[in-house]
Amino acid sequence: MELLDILEHEKKEMMPESYKNLTTAEMERRVKEIKEKFGSKLYIPGHHYQKDEVVQFSDVTGDSLQLAQAAALNKEAEYIVFCGVHFMAETADMLTSENQKVILPDMRAGCSMADMADIDQTDRAWEKLQIVFGDTILPLTYVNSTAAIKAFVGKNGGAxxxxxxxxxxxxxxxxxxxxxxxxxxxxLGRNTAYDLGVPLDKMAIWNPITNELEYDGNNVEEIVVILWKGHxxxxxxxxxxxIEHIRKxxxxxxxxxxxECSREVVGLSDYAGSTKYIIDMIEAAEPGTKWAIGTEMNLVNRLIQNHSDKKIVSLNPFMCPCLTMNRIDLPHLLWSLxxxxxxxxxxxxxxxxxxxxxAVLALDRMLANV
Incomplete structure (x- = not known):
């Protein structure tokens, strides 16, 4: 029912075809005009993975939670045009005041990872896991999840x-x-738990399609981390x-x-960390150093452009940008404005x-412990 509630509250429209016929120069000029006209009443957060054509107009760039928090701190803005994906705009709406309106330029800008855990699947999983393990489980969710999943976690004592x-x-x-x-x-769950010393054989995977627990070994009681089968x-x-190609x-x-890369890839890499960690590492690196980066291509290209004193490549030379994130483009931004x-x-x-x-309970528990 939560998903239906959300859909009923969202007015979805498609951008008119005429916007696709505008030149880049025309669109950039209009966006600048409208930004100047609205002034502080308009706020445009832009995720690190957005295209340059969008990022150039962002008032702030960052990761998903950072952008939502920045929007919440900006009390002057009446309109927050969020250049990211759906779950990020949800978090911004939950953290901002009632008089502020959060707009997503293209409703098709979703997140495949977030969509891999819906609330019905999670409720079924929780019911079955309670039968197997009793009241011994705390749910955690990556912020890359729907508002409904965050609410489930908050309701059940998690963060x-x-x-x-x-x-x-x-x-x-x-x-x-x-x-x-x-x-x-x-x-992310497996890599983090492994770094904390949890052996892989004490982790299990919950398969939401089969509604079953997948694990190696015979003793289910030894499982301490249950990983949702999403990626x-x-x-x-x-x-x-x-990695083998780069090493050679x-x-x-x-x-x-x-x-968010697999355990095997993280284990063979020299460094692993969040988007901010990656950006900070490249910025602090000595000139002339060489870097292969395993993350979204728009960000990698931006780092290449901004750090010509270093040799930077994508770890996977055939990698494409995040397709759903890239649904937010200059025509959709202009149409929204x-x-x-x-x-x-x-x-x-x-x-x-x-x-x-x-959901805010889950967010607040995190903020109280970091």
Whole structure:
């Protein structure tokens, strides 16, 4: 029912075809005009993975939670045009005040990882896991999840995590309960738990399609981390073969990857960390150093452009940008802004109050422990 509630609160419209016929120069000129016209009433957060054509107009760039928090701190803005994906705009709506309107320029801008855990699947999983393990499990969810999943976690005593604070939050969770259910990204959960010393044979995977627990070994009682069978479609495309190729052709090249990559890839890399960690590492690196980066291609290209004093490549040379993130483009941004100019709001994100209440609990628990 939560998903239906959210859909009923969101007015979805498609951009008119005429916007596709405008020149880049025309669109850039109009966006600048509208930004100047609205001034502080308009705020445009832009995710690191956005195209340059969008990022150039962003008032702030960052990761998903950072952008939502920045929007919440900006009390002057009446309109927040969020250049990211759906779950990010949901978080911004939950953290901002009632008089602020959060708009997603294209409702098709979703996240395949977030979509791999819906609330019905999670409710079924929780019911079955309670039968197997009793009241010994604390749920955690990566912020890359829907508002409904965040609310489920908040309602059941858990918290959200980011790729930057996942280790600290898992440590906190183990002080609360014997076991952790980690949603929706199995790789971030596995990599973080492994770094904390949890053996792989004490981790299991929850398969939401079969509604079953998948694990090696015979003793289910030894399982302490239950990983939801979800993943990032971008980061899962970095492979051991990519690393082997770099080691063979560029043995002096540093390899740095995001923890949404598989355990095998993270284990063979020189460094692994959040988007901010990757950016900070490249900025602090000595001129002349070499880096193969395992994360989204728009960000990698931007780092290449901004750091010409270093040799930077994508760990996977055939990697494409995040397709859903890239649905937010210059035509959709302009269409959203021209709608505001006409007092016609399209694609407003409104999370129902009962979902917001429990989801914010999960966010607040995280913020209280990091």
């Amino acid at each position: 959200t995590v980011t790729s930057s604070n996942a280790k600290k939050m898992l440590e906190w969770a183990f002080t609360q309960k014997q076991r952790i259910l980690f949603l929706p990204d199995q790789h 990032c479609s971008v980061h899962e495309n970095f492979t051991v073969k990519n 052709t560029e043995p002096d090249m540093n390899i740095i990857v995001h923890p 021209e709608g505001l100019e006409k007092e016609e709001i399209s694609n407003q994100i409104i999370v129902p109050e009962h979902i917001t209440k429990d």
